[in-house]
Amino acid sequence: MDHKDLKFEVVAKVNSLREIKDFQDLRRRVFVDEQGFDLNDEFDHYDPTAIHVGLRLDGVLIGNIRLIRLCENRFKLGRMAILKEYRGNGFGKLMLQKACEVAISEGISEIELSSQEHAAGFYEKAGFKRVGEVYLEEQQPHVLMIKKLNTALEVRSASKEKKTEESK
Numbered sequence: 001m002d003h004k005d006l007k008f009e010v011v012a013k014v015n016s017l018r019e020i021k022d023f024q025d026l027r028r029r030v031f032v033d034e035q036g037f038d039l040n041d042e043f044d045h046y047d048p049t050a051i052h053v054g055l056r057l058d059g060v061l062i063g064n065i066r067l068i069r070l071c072e073n074r075f076k077l078g079r080m081a082i083l084k085e086y087r088g089n090g091f092g093k094l095m096l097q098k099a100c101e102v103a104i105s106e107g108i109s110e111i112e113l114s115s116q117e118h119a120a121g122f123y124e125k126a127g128f129k130r131v132g133e134v135y136l137e138e139q140q141p142h143v144l145m146i147k148k149l150n151t152a153l154e155v156r157s158a159s160k161e162k163k164t165e166e167s168k
Helices: 017-034 091-105 117-125 151-166
Strands: 006-011 051-057 060-071 074-082 110-116 129-137 140-148
Antiparallel strands (some): 006 051, 051 060
16 A cells, blocks of 8 residues: 555644544544444543544544653553554554654653554564563453663664655
8 A cells, every 4th residue: 555645643732532533433443343342441531641643544544542651761552543444554563663753752762552462463573572471451361562762773763664665
């Protein structure tokens, strides 16, 4: 799929949940409608203060990631979702790269996430390491994963891959 028409949308802080309605609608479609998670657990008090990274194709939101600051140098990455019809086209990798760039720009040196067990390999390819044993979260097997960000290396790598994509 052609990546020229992609546009990242980074919403650093929002004043109301209405401003992130698109993000929440996408998450509802992926996590609640498709995967069967409980709607009451999907939206929480972190949404208004989190950094939201969205990916739009032709103006339509097709994916998003939420970043929550846990401490001075660590974010928790969560609620990563891509609409089913757009999976398998490299968009997840692009979104993770963008999330790392945003984290670095915020002075973050580590990102943690709670991966569904079946998706852990995807995150491992992106440099995340498993920490600890598999556990249940909302009746689904999950694993804690952490990625240490090498700020200079991450930025150069993402920039280099973006130039390679643009030249195609």
